[in-house]
Amino acid sequence: MKVLLLLVSLCLFTFNAYSETRYISADYLVDVTNGKLIESPVVVVIDGKIGQVSRQDKIEIPADAQHLELNGHTLVPGLMDMHVHLTSNANLHGYKRLASSVPRTALYGVTSAKATLMAGFTTVRNVGAPGYADVALRDAINDGDIIGPRMFVAGPSLGITGGHCDNNLLPSEYKAKGQGVADGPWQVRAKVRENIKFGADVIKFCATGGVLSKGTKVGAQQYSQEEMNAIVEEAKLRGLVTAAHAHGTDGIKAAIKAGVTSVEHASFLDKEAIKLAKKYGTYFSMDIYTTEYILGEGEKAGILQESLDKERVVGARQRESFTQAVKAGVKMVFGSDAGVYPHGDNPKQLSRMVRFGMTEMQALQAATINPATMLKKSDELGSIDVGKVADIIAVKGNPLDDISVMEDVQFIMKDGVIYKQ
Numbered sequence: 197m198k199v200l201l202l203l204v205s206l207c208l209f210t211f212n213a214y215s216e217t218r219y220i221s222a223d224y225l226v227d228v229t230n231g232k233l234i235e236s237p238v239v240v241v242i243d244g245k246i247g248q249v250s251r252q253d254k255i256e257i258p259a260d261a262q263h264l265e266l267n268g269h270t271l272v273p274g275l276m277d278m279h280v281h282l283t284s285n286a287n288l289h290g291y292k293r294l295a296s297s298v299p300r301t302a303l304y305g306v307t308s309a310k311a312t313l314m315a316g317f318t319t320v321r322n323v324g325a326p327g328y329a330d331v332a333l334r335d336a337i338n339d340g341d342i343i344g345p346r347m348f349v350a351g352p353s354l355g356i357t358g359g360h361c362d363n364n365l366l367p368s369e370y371k372a373k374g375q376g377v378a379d380g381p382w383q384v385r386a387k388v389r390e391n392i393k394f395g396a397d398v399i400k401f402c403a404t405g406g407v408l409s410k411g412t413k414v415g416a417q418q419y420s421q422e423e424m425n426a427i428v429e430e431a432k433l434r435g436l437v438t439a440a441h442a443h444g445t446d447g448i449k450a451a452i453k454a455g456v457t458s459v460e461h462a463s464f465l466d467k468e469a470i471k472l473a474k475k476y477g478t479y480f481s482m483d484i485y486t487t488e489y490i491l492g493e494g495e496k497a498g499i500l501q502e503s504l505d506k507e508r509v510v511g512a513r514q515r516e517s518f519t520q521a522v523k524a525g526v527k528m529v530f531g532s533d534a535g536v537y538p539h540g541d542n543p544k545q546l547s548r549m550v551r552f553g554m555t556e557m558q559a560l561q562a563a564t565i566n567p568a569t570m571l572k573k574s575d576e577l578g579s580i581d582v583g584k585v586a587d588i589i590a591v592k593g594n595p596l597d598d599i600s601v602m603e604d605v606q607f608i609m610k611d612g613v614i615y616k617q
Contacts, residue, residue, distance in 0.1 A: 217241065217242050217261065218240070218241045218264060219261050220266065220271065220588065221238045221239075222237060222270060223236065224237065224271070226273070226557075226560055228557075229581060236253065239271065244586055244612030245586055246581060248582060264607075264617070266606075268592055268593070269590040270590065273577075273587060273589075274317070274564075274577075275530070275564065276530065276563055276564060277320045277530055277532050278481050278529045279460055279483060279532060280320045280539070281533070282308045282309050282320070283304060284308075285308075286536060286539070287497050287498075289499040290365070291365055292497075301325070301329050302329040305330070305333040306344075308535070309337060309343070310343055312539050312540060312542065313343060314540060314615070315540045316589040318589070318610040319346040320347055321347075323350050323400040324352065326352060328352070331394060331395035346611075348437075348571060349397060350391070351376075354378055354387050354388070355402040359377075359405065359409075360404070360405050361441070364410040381422050381423055381426035384426050384427045385426050400438070401424070401427050401439075402441040403417065403418060404444040405444065407506045408500075408536065414510055416447075417447040418447065419447075428455045438458075439458045440454075442460065442462065443510060443514075448465065448469045457570060458478065458570060459481070461481075462480045462481075462482050462521070463514035463517055464514075464517065465517035470524045473521070474524065474525065479570050480518075481529050484518050485532065485545035487507055487512075490536065491504065515548075518553065527566065529570055530549075530559075530562045546563065546599050556595060557596060560596075564579060586610075587610050589607060590605070590607035
């Protein structure tokens with residue numbers, strides 16, 4: 197009899213845990229889908245998904261319900277950062293990074309994943325990591341071994357010999373080479389296939405030189421048009437989105453013409469590049485906060501003098517390009533390049549996006565519904581709408597009045613699980 201009662205109790209516990217329902221009320225809710233603010237909202241979360249969104253005067257909350265009353269707060273969809281490097285340590289740049297093994301970077305990723313989630317980012321796109329450390333990190337989060345944001349990962353970034361995604365720090369006798377280096381159309385196709393084989397669900401390639409790489413010119417195109425076409429086409433055959441690191445104008449245009457999903461950095465834009473982006477529906481992911489960290493803290497972290505000099509040219513120009521792209525109506529997503537600067541500081545970029553041309557609503561849309569649409573996951577992520585995953589955060593005050601309140605997230609729910617309250 198006791199055994200039977202125990203089995204019945206276990207069954208009831210399992211059912212109740214599975215069918216858990218929570219009511220969340222607040223002063224406001226940012227409706228990023230329709231671009232408006234909802235007053236006195238109530239969100240009903242059932243089994244980790246959003247079951248109902250209503251107003252407090254139109255719904256009766258049961259007396260015995262799990263009711264989270266977030267008075268004085270605004271509900272916002274979980275934020276999405278489309279350009280992070282969770283396995284990168286912001287305190288280790290230049291030659292300091294040579295001392296970090298792949299296992300060590302993966303372990304660092306555990307800390308940075310938690311910091312990113314605690315900053316309100318429930319989804320990220322990790323665009324480059326050595327040794328498929330980001331794949332391991334994603335899988336560990338998915339399996340519940342550690343906590344962190346939902347991850348879409350690229351594995352090793354593709355690049356040309358001696359380019360931005362290669363290892364150019366050591367002399368030839370060390371035979372150092374970036375894991376994603378591939379030259380020629382068929383070699384890059386093979387590298388795309390290899391990355392997919394080992395777990396990548398995004399393909400990232402370096403179309404131009406970069407700020408933080410030794411010996412590359414920021415504006416110089418690296419991959420040829422034929423090579424970029426091959427990368428994007430191979431990725432599309434497998435249904436993967438693509439991201440092109442591109443500062444220089446020619447490289448930006450070539451990547452867009454190849455059909456890349458997003459251009460990262462997009463520093464040196466001209467009218468033709470903007471026109472092409474609108475024509476092809478390309479997204480821009482522009483890390484306009486990083487210049488402050490690089491020029492303020494970079495030397496101490498080991499960033500090379502060559503890179504500091506490049507950033508003094510690139511930073512201001514990128515912000516001008518950002519303003520031009522916003523005015524032109526180019527599709528934009530939030531991309532911080534966290535890992536260059538400390539993980540968890542990602543929200544600081546939102547205020548810069550507003551300062552350089554976006555409305556507060558546009559900035560929040562760039563960090564929520566726009567990335568979900570770009571990733572082809574808008575039926576699951578990116579907004580607080582019925583049927584979607586319950587990724588919800590809350591901040592004190594109203595971010596549409598003061599976007600800087602997003603830098604202090606008070607409540608975090610991912611997949612219906614509360615991580616901060």
